[in-house]
Amino acid sequence: MHNSRDVQVPFGPQHPALKEPESFLVTLRGEKITASSVKIGYNHRGIEKACEERTYIQDLYLIERICGICSHSHATAFAQAVEEIAGLEVPKRALYIRSLIGELERVHSHLLWLGVAGHEIGFDTLLMYTWRDREVVMDILSLLTGNRVNYGMNTIGGVRRDITPAQAKEVLKAVDILEERTKYYIKIATQETTIIDRLSGVGVLSKKDAISLGAVGPTARASGVARDVRKDDPYAAYGELDFKVITANTCDVYGRTVVRVQELMESYKMIRQILKDMPEGPITVRAPRKIPAGEAASRYEAPRGEDFHYVRSNGTEKPDRVKVRAPTLANVQAVSKMLEDRYLADMPIVIAAIDPCFSCTDRSIVIKNSGAKNSKTVPWEVLHVQSIEWYKERRGIDFSALNKKYAKAFKI
Amino acid sequence: MIQALFNIIIFPGLLFLFTFALAAEYIDRKLSARLQNRMGPPWFQPLADFIKLLGKENILPCDADVHIFKFMPVLALTASVTSFLYIPLWQPKALNSFNGDVIVVLYLLTIPTLTYFLGGWYSRSVYSMIGAVRSLTQLFAYEVPLFMSILASALLANSWNLSEIALFYSQHPGYWLFNFIGFSIALISLLGKLEKTPFDIPEAETEIVAGSFTEYSGKLLAFFRLSIDVEMVVGSSLLAAVFFPFGLGLTPVLGFILYIAKVLFIVSLISFLRTVLARLRLDQMITLCWKYFAPLAFLQVIINLILKGVFLK
Numbered sequence: 250m251h252n253s254r255d256v257q258v259p260f261g262p263q264h265p266a267l268k269e270p271e272s273f274l275v276t277l278r279g280e281k282i283t284a285s286s287v288k289i290g291y292n293h294r295g296i297e298k299a300c301e302e303r304t305y306i307q308d309l310y311l312i313e314r315i316c317g318i319c320s321h322s323h324a325t326a327f328a329q330a331v332e333e334i335a336g337l338e339v340p341k342r343a344l345y346i347r348s349l350i351g352e353l354e355r356v357h358s359h360l361l362w363l364g365v366a367g368h369e370i371g372f373d374t375l376l377m378y379t380w381r382d383r384e385v386v387m388d389i390l391s392l393l394t395g396n397r398v399n400y401g402m403n404t405i406g407g408v409r410r411d412i413t414p415a416q417a418k419e420v421l422k423a424v425d426i427l428e429e430r431t432k433y434y435i436k437i438a439t440q441e442t443t444i445i446d447r448l449s450g451v452g453v454l455s456k457k458d459a460i461s462l463g464a465v466g467p468t469a470r471a472s473g474v475a476r477d478v479r480k481d482d483p484y485a486a487y488g489e490l491d492f493k494v495i496t497a498n499t500c501d502v503y504g505r506t507v508v509r510v511q512e513l514m515e516s517y518k519m520i521r522q523i524l525k526d527m528p529e530g531p532i533t534v535r536a537p538r539k540i541p542a543g544e545a546a547s548r549y550e551a552p553r554g555e556d557f558h559y560v561r562s563n564g565t566e567k568p569d570r571v572k573v574r575a576p577t578l579a580n581v582q583a584v585s586k587m588l589e590d591r592y593l594a595d596m597p598i599v600i601a602a603i604d605p606c607f608s609c610t611d612r613s614i615v616i617k618n619s620g621a622k623n624s625k626t627v628p629w630e631v632l633h634v635q636s637i638e639w640y641k642e643r644r645g646i647d648f649s650a651l652n653k654k655y656a657k658a659f660k661i
Numbered sequence: 662m663i664q665a666l667f668n669i670i671i672f673p674g675l676l677f678l679f680t681f682a683l684a685a686e687y688i689d690r691k692l693s694a695r696l697q698n699r700m701g702p703p704w705f706q707p708l709a710d711f712i713k714l715l716g717k718e719n720i721l722p723c724d725a726d727v728h729i730f731k732f733m734p735v736l737a738l739t740a741s742v743t744s745f746l747y748i749p750l751w752q753p754k755a756l757n758s759f760n761g762d763v764i765v766v767l768y769l770l771t772i773p774t775l776t777y778f779l780g781g782w783y784s785r786s787v788y789s790m791i792g793a794v795r796s797l798t799q800l801f802a803y804e805v806p807l808f809m810s811i812l813a814s815a816l817l818a819n820s821w822n823l824s825e826i827a828l829f830y831s832q833h834p835g836y837w838l839f840n841f842i843g844f845s846i847a848l849i850s851l852l853g854k855l856e857k858t859p860f861d862i863p864e865a866e867t868e869i870v871a872g873s874f875t876e877y878s879g880k881l882l883a884f885f886r887l888s889i890d891v892e893m894v895v896g897s898s899l900l901a902a903v904f905f906p907f908g909l910g911l912t913p914v915l916g917f918i919l920y921i922a923k924v925l926f927i928v929s930l931i932s933f934l935r936t937v938l939a940r941l942r943l944d945q946m947i948t949l950c951w952k953y954f955a956p957l958a959f960l961q962v963i964i965n966l967i968l969k970g971v972f973l974k
Contacts, residue, residue, distance in 0.1 A: 258787050258869075266867035277791070280943055369867045371858050371940025377697040443859055443939035593791070594942040597867040 254278055258593070262291050266369060266597040271607040273600065277593055285588045287581055292608040300571040305331055305405055305540055308568065313399050315573060316609040318361065321354045322551035323573065324403045329484060330547035330560040331405050335540050343407035345527045348486040350394065350402050352516045352523070356427065357386045358552035359509045362604050363434060366506060369597040370447045375437070382430045389423045392416060407533025417524045424517050431513045438506050448503035452587035452599035455500055462586060465579045466554020467512065468603045471497045471504035478550035489526070490519050502602040539566045551576055553604045575609035668756060678745055682890035683707040685928050693932040707890070714883035722876045724785035733780035734884035740772035741891040748898045749827040751916030753909045758824040763815050766823065766899060767808060773892050774800045774854065777863065781873025792872020795863040795943060802950035803853035803860070809958035810843035814903045817965040823902060830906035837906050839968055843961040844904040846954050848930060851896045855889060858935040862943050897927040
């Protein structure tokens with residue numbers, strides 16, 4: 250219901266709080282949010298379709314570029330699916346290296362999140378500190394892989410670079426520094442009054458809602474749902490690693506913060522264990538260029554939650570279909586629930602608390618023969634004419650002359 | 662006549678005040694950057710920002726009330742500059758003084774906040790309007806503790822004239838130490854007045870872009886920013902005059918240095934606080950001010966009344 254006292258505030262697609270284009274429309278009464286709606290789809294890049302046009306190896310690098318932060322997650326999930334179809338036995342050492350990079354990636358992602366969260370609640374000092382310390386893990390990642398974000402570590406059938414003992418020593422040194430810093434952040438997050446005031450009781454998502462809305466990753470775990478692909482469906486080396494699934498039952502943003510900082514500690518533990526137990530041996534097996542027909546689904550616990558990849562092959566060197574469901578798509582449904590009866594001031598941190606990655610999430614959806622009464626199929630030419638009319642009517646811009654010029658130039 | 666013009670234009674008027682304000686902004690930014698483990702800006706950055714903004718195009722929103730929109734930055738600056746004339750700097754006597762000027766100074770310092778409200782409200786942009794309402798809501802929360810803590814100090818001196826208050830404390834050395842609670846409250850309220858973290862709610866970047874200033878650009882924004890800097894210096898000078906009234910009888914040069922040191926000390930406290938705290942929510946801010954700061958300021962009033970009754974008969 251729209252009331253004259255209500256104010257509608259557009260929160261995006263361009264807004265200082267949002268690092269990517271997405272739109273939240275909130276209705277405010279005073280400072281209270283009475284209604285909110287989420288709209289994504291501003292950054293659709295057509296990656297899934299592009300994958301069908303490329304070979305598996307090319308796809309691996311394309312898939313890696315879905316996300317600028319959890320790039321290794323997507324690449325590993327895709328590689329796992331292809332390896333499953335091809336029936337490849339990936340060497341153990343490669344699995345350990347995948348887990349190592351995966352955990353280092355989680356460390357950098359969670360530190361990044363902590364900084365962003367600090368910024369959203371107007372605590373820039375936390376941002377400056379965590380991002381400074383994040384450089385330590387970024388340096389390690391570039392030492393191991395040659396790159397800071399898109400590591401290019403995976404290949405179908407294993408990994409591309411080995412870890413030398415000297416590199417392992419550097420990693421351990423960095424982990425010691427990071428562990429000490431993380432302990433300090435845990436102290437800040439759990440003791441600093443203004444932070445606790447701003448985070449606790451904000452963005453509540455009950456356990457029941459978390460399950461019914463399908464939340465994943467730290468968002469679900471902070472609502473007491475012990476959901477972690479690394480434990481539930483172990484991949485890479487996680488079956489042999491010793492770690493706890495961190496949960497919290499405060500169900501709020503504070504819980505999500507605590508879960509993430511505690512997960513950092515678990516990651517350090519795992520990194521040490523990986524480096525200690527890493528078996529000797531080859532790092533890759535030879536993969537065929539043409540992958541036999543078949544299909545596979547692969548799950549991966551990205552820093553933001555469960556990342557799901559589906560690959561179908563038709564026996565050629567290019568996949569028939571690639572489907573990516575990034576964790577944000579699972580979590581974004583919960584945002585409207587979390588914003589119920591909250592203040593405008595809580596909005597940035599509630600959105601940030603799911604650690605959204607909207608560009609990774611955006612997919613186009615085609616609904617064919619949905620059965621709805623007024624649904625009809627519109628051919629491209631008609632749609633084209635309609636769009637010109639729409640701009641003429643609503644925006645007063647006439648594209649028809651320009652359109653004719655280009656039609657002639659390109660001989661459409 | 663020439664003396665008056667000199668006072669208005671050069672010292673302690675516009676020129677000195679602008680220089681000092683930009684220097685204070687530099688100290689604030691540099692200090693907070695160093696506390697955050699950053700490099701911070703070079704010394705001329707505030708001036709460079711100011712000049713750059715002056716050269717930029719003024720964009721007026723088509724729905725805005727043009728006259729109010731343009732007038733508000735000037736009014737904000739005028740109010741803060743005027744109030745500076747009544748504050749004793751390094752002598753017990755200010756440039757101008759009359760009985761009751763402490764109230765006038767406090768009211769003149771309220772005007773910038775009102776201009777943020779009016780400027781934001783008449784921008785007619787949704788972010789500006791929310792920011793404007795927040796400015797005003799916040800004003801009602803911090804004004805009472807601020808007034809009470811400053812008037813508590815005036816109460817002890819038995820005068821509502823800033824120059825006489827300064828004179829009293831220089832004649833009764835050591836008494837200013839009793840105003841410590843009042844100083845803490847006034848300092849925190851000053852953070853609210855200057856809209857700095859944790860009270861930068863009206864311009865919370867991640868929520869409402871830049872609050873009241875969202876639609877401001879070019880020269881108008883430059884003057885708004887300058888007026889905030891001037892307000893910081895004037896507010897700090899007021900706090901220094903009321904709560905640190907020592908060393909007022911020194912030679913002009915020493916006294917001037919001491920005055921600068923006092924103001925910079927208060928500015929440093931402001932940047933320290935804004936670095937170590939997170940932004941509060943509006944409801945939390947109001948609770949804090951009314952539930953804790955107002956009673957504490959009241960406690961200061963009672964302490965001063967007792968002091969006055971027992972020691973200063």
